[in-house]
Amino acid sequence: MTAEVQKARRGRALPIPWERIPWWLVILAIVGITVGWSVLTSEAYTKVIKFVAAGLKLTLQVTLISFGISLIVGLIFGLMRVSKNPVLYAVSTLYVEVMRGVPLLVIILYMGYVITPVIRDATGGRVDLQGIPAAVSGIAICYGAYLAEVYRSGIQSIERGQMEAARSLGMSYIQAMRHVILPQAIRRILPPLGNDFISMLKDSSLIAVIALPDLLQMGRLYVSRTFRAFEGYNTVALLYLVLTLFLSLMVRIVERRTAIE
């Protein structure tokens, strides 16, 4: 670099080179502030927000619980997918292929209107999944299949020598998985896990079809009562966007914290 260019760089007001500025964030922030300002100062929007606030809570609740469950379901089936045991492998492959092949909307309807009544009748009404449990289990078993594949890819991306070194020290397969393979695999799959987390938040809007009052359902209710589709759906879309951006930020922080030096 010549002295003149260096001088020009130093003279510039920006502390970092322009190409390294996260422009997407800057644009988003400007739009966000403008929209946020007009929303918060307009009575029409504050009304909508107050109305859909309860739905926001349900959306978050369903997403968090479903994601927690699907993380565990995915781990179990992901481990079965890399297992040498033909039965475990066949069962997990069947699960993954079936659940991946059916739309989530269909799974949720199925859980709500087929499985739930069947279980209710079979147990004489003692076990009733009606409502949130049906929605959560529908989302969790569907995403469990996707996450199983994410876990599998993570486990298979770890060099064979890692398992060999662990086994040569006398560790069992399970000990080697737990202490050597999984800690490395999970660090590697954090980006796709975060991706699925965000997409699950959005897909949770499908639970509106079994009449659960989530963010989208409350928005629709508001629109049908007031005929203010513009404000209603604007608010719903914005709130989803705020939530997903927030999650996206969280995922970044977790990735940075757990990175291997």
Place this chain on the structure above:
Amino acid sequence: MSEPIIKIEHVHKHFGHLKAVVDVSTEVQQGEVVVIIGPSGAGKSTLLRCINNLETIDGGRIVVDGVSITETPDINEVRAEIGMVFQLFNLFPHLTALENITLAQRVVRKRGREEAEATAREQLAKVGISEKWNSYPSQLSGGQQQRVAIARALAMDPKIMLFDEPTSALDPEMIKGVLDVMLDLARDGMTMVVVSHEMGFVRAAADRIIFMDNGSIVEETSPHGLFTAPKEDRTKLFLSQILRHE
């Protein structure tokens, strides 16, 4: 002569159509240092990996310290007594040097944290890199990583150490440090089976040389015999090739 600590009887191993090890029989005595040499693809590493069942043998029998490794109900118990050092170190990258050495002690040997760490520090001192205990593998040079790997294996108090080309992935200036550690081990009476072409180590430490080619043992001899009077033509040719530049 007492009962050998490793008995290899008519061992076969194939990968699909490729016959990697063909009818190999040999024995290793307690405290003996055996070096396996031979051209690449001769089946040296495969044979070594068969000893701790990283490769399952397709025929024959391997008995380590009185236990048949194919018939034992708990292979992990046998493996805990056999340390292994790999060509590419295979350290656990998410753990520090100290944690690499304490992990198996804690999960396999069920040692407490303090005992495991004390052993780890002792082993790190032995391999000459005490000050690197808190470094991650990626912060260490190849030679340092290999020494941590040796310390990790030694911390389990193994009866046998297997070395699979421990210096062939190292820069020349790193090799000496690792070989010195291996020489110390040999002097302390450790039973060692080493796949290596380090002729310096062979001269200084080997009790016996096994020359392999095409999956079989061609010649077994003392280091003196190897350098002065190799019996087989195949051995002579191989030696003339690797010794040309020494």
